Amino acid sequence: MTPIVRCLTVVLLILSGFTTGNAAAQAPAASPDPLAVLGAAKSASGGSAWNAFRSQHSKVTLTAGSLRGDVERWSDLRNGRSYLKYALGPISGAMGYDGTVSWSQDQSGQARVEAATAAQELAVNAAYRDKLAFWFPDRGRAALRYKARENAEGAEFDVIEITPDGGRPFELWVNTQTSLIERLVERESADTRTETYMDFRDVQGVKIPFRVRASRGDPRYDEVVAIDAIEFDVPLTGVQFAQPAPPAPDFAFPAGKASIDVPFEVHNGHIYVRVKLNGKGPYTMLFDSGGVNVLFPSTVKALGLKPEGALPGAGVGDAKQDVGLVKVAKLDIGGIVVDDQLFATLALDEALQRIEGQDQIAGLVGYELFKRFPVRIDYERSTLVFYEPTAFKYAGGGVRLPFRFHGHVPQVEGSVDGIAGSFDIDTGARTSLTLAAPFVDRNALTTKYGAATELIAGAGVGGPSRALLARATTLRLGDIEIAKPVTFLSVAKAGAFADPALAGNVGYGVLRQFNIVFDYSNSVLWFERNANHGQPDAYDRAGLWVERGPKGYELVEVVKAGPAADAGLKSGDVVTSVDGKPVAAVPLDQFRARLKSAPGTKVRVTLATGKTAVITLRDLI
Numbered sequence: 001m002t003p004i005v006r007c008l009t010v011v012l013l014i015l016s017g018f019t020t021g022n023a024a025a026q027a028p029a030a031s032p033d034p035l036a037v038l039g040a041a042k043s044a045s046g047g048s049a050w051n052a053f054r055s056q057h058s059k060v061t062l063t064a065g066s067l068r069g070d071v072e073r074w075s076d077l078r079n080g081r082s083y084l085k086y087a088l089g090p091i092s093g094a095m096g097y098d099g100t101v102s103w104s105q106d107q108s109g110q111a112r113v114e115a116a117t118a119a120q121e122l123a124v125n126a127a128y129r130d131k132l133a134f135w136f137p138d139r140g141r142a143a144l145r146y147k148a149r150e151n152a153e154g155a156e157f158d159v160i161e162i163t164p165d166g167g168r169p170f171e172l173w174v175n176t177q178t179s180l181i182e183r184l185v186e187r188e189s190a191d192t193r194t195e196t197y198m199d200f201r202d203v204q205g206v207k208i209p210f211r212v213r214a215s216r217g218d219p220r221y222d223e224v225v226a227i228d229a230i231e232f233d234v235p236l237t238g239v240q241f242a243q244p245a246p247p248a249p250d251f252a253f254p255a256g257k258a259s260i261d262v263p264f265e266v267h268n269g270h271i272y273v274r275v276k277l278n279g280k281g282p283y284t285m286l287f288d289s290g291g292v293n294v295l296f297p298s299t300v301k302a303l304g305l306k307p308e309g310a311l312p313g314a315g316v317g318d319a320k321q322d323v324g325l326v327k328v329a330k331l332d333i334g335g336i337v338v339d340d341q342l343f344a345t346l347a348l349d350e351a352l353q354r355i356e357g358q359d360q361i362a363g364l365v366g367y368e369l370f371k372r373f374p375v376r377i378d379y380e381r382s383t384l385v386f387y388e389p390t391a392f393k394y395a396g397g398g399v400r401l402p403f404r405f406h407g408h409v410p411q412v413e414g415s416v417d418g419i420a421g422s423f424d425i426d427t428g429a430r431t432s433l434t435l436a437a438p439f440v441d442r443n444a445l446t447t448k449y450g451a452a453t454e455l456i457a458g459a460g461v462g463g464p465s466r467a468l469l470a471r472a473t474t475l476r477l478g479d480i481e482i483a484k485p486v487t488f489l490s491v492a493k494a495g496a497f498a499d500p501a502l503a504g505n506v507g508y509g510v511l512r513q514f515n516i517v518f519d520y521s522n523s524v525l526w527f528e529r530n531a532n533h534g535q536p537d538a539y540d541r542a543g544l545w546v547e548r549g550p551k552g553y554e555l556v557e558v559v560k561a562g563p564a565a566d567a568g569l570k571s572g573d574v575v576t577s578v579d580g581k582p583v584a585a586v587p588l589d590q591f592r593a594r595l596k597s598a599p600g601t602k603v604r605v606t607l608a609t610g611k612t613a614v615i616t617l618r619d620l621i
Contacts, residue, residue: 034144034160037174042135044179046206050135053077053204058230062088064223067308067325071225074239078139080127081241089308090325090342097123098241107342109247110371115404115523116411117422118189118501124167125186134162134172141165149176157183180207189407190499191216204232251372254335258391262334262384267589268356269430269508271377273384275365276332278303283362286352287384288428289375289518290409293328293341294364296349300326307345333369336386341368355459357548357588366428367408374519377427379512380530394517398526401478406502410518410525414477414503416487419443421503423477425516425525429507431458432485432537433475434467438500440489445470449489453620456545456557457488466491469539471621475510480527482510486539486621509537541617542595542603544569551608552576552583553591562620567613574608 042050060071069088075081085094094105102123105111114123133140142164150157150173157173173183184195193216197209208230214223253260264287265272274282283299300307307324324345331338343363352361369375374392376385403410403425410425421439434457440446449470457467467488475482486509490497497505513533517526543562546553553575558564578586578594586594594603595617603615 031146032158034146037146037158037160038134038144038172040179041172041174041181044207045181045200049205050132053206053232055234055236056230056232057234059228061226061228062086062223063226064088065221067091074234074236075130076236076241077131080130080140081236082126082130083239083241090327094240094244096241096243097127098243099127101243103243105244108250108340108368109244111243111246112371112405112520113243113523116406116501118168118406118499121166121168122186122188124164125170128162128164128167133164134160142167147171152183155182159185182209187500189501190494190496203230249372250340251336251338253388257335258388260334260336260386262386264382264384266379266382266508266512267358267587268592269512270356271384271427272358272361273333273365275362276330277328277362278330279332281332281362284358284360285362286364286366286428288364288366288426289370289377290407290424290426291364291366291428292408293343293366293368294346294348295326295328295343296361296363297345297347298349299362300345303328331365333365334384334386336373338369338372351459354547354549364428370518371520374517374521376515376517377511378515378530379532380515389521392519394519394524394526396517396526396528398515398517398528399479401480401525401527403523403525405523410520410523412477412525414475416472416475416504417448418474419445419503422501423503424505425477425511426505426507427511429458429505430509431488431505431507432509433472433504433506434458434465434488434490434497435504436497436499436502437490437492438498439503445489449487451489453559453562454491455543455559457490464545465495465497467497469621471537475506477506477527480514482513483534484537485510486537538596539619539621540592540595541597541599541601541619542615543620544595546575546588546591546595548583548588549574553578553588559620563615563618564613567615568611569605569607569613569615575605576608577606579604 054077056075056077058073062069062071067089069086071084071086073084079099081097081099083096086092092107096103102114102119103111104114128140128142131139133142142162145161147159147161150159156176158176160172160174161169162172163169168187171185172181173185175182180200182197193214195212195214197212199209199211200207201210210227212225262273271287272284273287275285276282280303305326307326326343326345328341328343331341349361352358373389374387378385401412403412406424411422412425414423415421435445446468451468451470453469454466455469456464458465467490470487470489471484472487473484475485492498513530514527515530542564543559544555544564545557547556551574555569555571555573558569558571576583578591597617599618601617603617604612605615606612
């Protein structure tokens with residue numbers, strides 16, 4: 001839930017946010033000096049009264065979706081340290097910056113360092129603003145430039161772009177009439193957000209906005225902050241700027257057990273496990289090392305739970321949908337019991353039935369387990385091994401890959417065909433390698449790979465994601481090398497693959513070649529080659545994106561000039577039998593696997609119209 005609480009650093013322009021006005025920028029005939037514009041803003045909001053302040057403490061009310069909660073924050077205006085704690089409906093936690101390290105703590109009490117590049121840059125930016133360094137340059141170096149004059153919501157603004165050393169560009173929008181800073185603009189990861197400052201009041205000789213609205217473009221999910229109390233020069237003795245110590249365990253292993261084996265199944269490149277919730281079940285759930293806990297509506301109803309809130313949920317596609325929150329008292333996986341788990345509620349079950357062909361899926365688990373226990377995914381034996389943390393010490397012969405968190409996903413440094421970047425290790429991705437759209441554009445990879453076939457690469461919370469099909473020569477992750485992975489060049493304009501800090505996402509097609517130990521407490525992965533290593537990475541040889549419909553398998557997309565198109569198939573056709581067998585006897589993942597058979601294989605399909613077609617498979621890349 002980190003994106004929800006980013007807006008909590010609200011007071012004194014110590015916020016993170018972004019969005020530009022819809023009106024076109026118009027530069028004045030002679031661009032003003034950015035220092036003069038900022039100097040006028042200081043004068044208009046209190047002038048020399050700002051000079052003596054050393055600390056700040058505030059209490060605010062945050063409204064996000066239908067949730068409402070309290071936030072309290074302390075900041076050191078001289079060195080940028082900060083500490084914030086919050087309670088928003090069933091969500092609670094804290095975050096801080098000790099002057100060097102940014103950390104976050106969730107409702108379980110567990111804290112982690114936020115070491116991803118984007119998180120570090122945003123922390124540097126927030127500290128720069130905490131220090132009011134745009135008014136006091138001796139507190140923090142930055143590049144400043146006058147960017148443009150903007151018109152928005154009936155007002156005119158001078159826009160100053162600031163790039164702190166070690167940070168990323170952000171914008172302060174200064175009203176040309178009032179000289180007050182009334183907006184802040186900053187890129188997060190895949191999103192942008194505007195924070196608009198309103199209701200300025202006098203506090204100890206300076207003007208403070210007592211109301212702030214943060215938006216990422218969809219007003220349904222705007223976050224509103226109202227200041228309840230604020231004071232300067234409060235003592236900071238005892239304030240928890242440093243990362244807190246781990247909490248007491250909120251889980252129990254079966255007596256006498258230091259590890260537990262849990263079998264899993266793989267369908268369409270996704271891992272499925274069996275889990276008990278509040279003593280009921282077992283339920284079949286997707287297992288994703290970077291995925292938050294999710295329950296689907298039918299499961300929420302079966303458990304007698306009532307969701308709270310309406311927060312934004314997003315994924316690889318562009319769309320968002322409402323997310324509620326519920327608490328589950330007991331989660332049991334293989335006899336390991338974890339207490340008081342927070343779950344998001346998401347209406348994804350019908351989409352999974354359509355896209356994955358899987359029935360009776362209850363939801364998703366993953367990150368909340370991985371952060372508590374070292375976990376081994378044995379792709380060779382289809383077994384998960386959970387280790388009791390105090391008894392675990394890695395003793396295998398795998399390759400060690402240090403990582404940092406990108407959200408909840410482990411991210412490692414690597415390269416694709418010699419081009420360096422940061423790659424997410426995503427057990428929830430069915431694909432082999434997907435390269436983010438900004439990375440593709442920066443490195444002219446469409447031309448490099450001669451990629452010309454655009455198609456649906458996957459689908460999930462945000463809807464379908466589109467990409468150009470290619471095949472890289474070599475993917476390197478630390479000291480690991482993977483030859484010729486099927487590679488998607490994303491064309492996304494929004495969502496996860498529009499993140500400019502991301503090089504790519506590594507999924508099942510690559511990961512299945514290893515047995516992998518995830519040690520989140522030490523930020524380390526261990527990759528051990530298994531019997532799948534080096535097997536050719538095949539892709540669909542029919543040119544189809546197929547999903548399950550009420551009457552059969554629906555051909556959602558037929559690639560132009562592909563084998564299926566050559567056989568006379570078109571988008572919208574419904575397949576009722578495969579090689580003479582009714583689709584009820586051919587699970588969707590088996591049908592998709594059949595379409596990856598060797599070139600020259602003939603796949604005979606019968607349509608709902610009675611027409612029969614024979615697809616002669618061939619490589620598309």
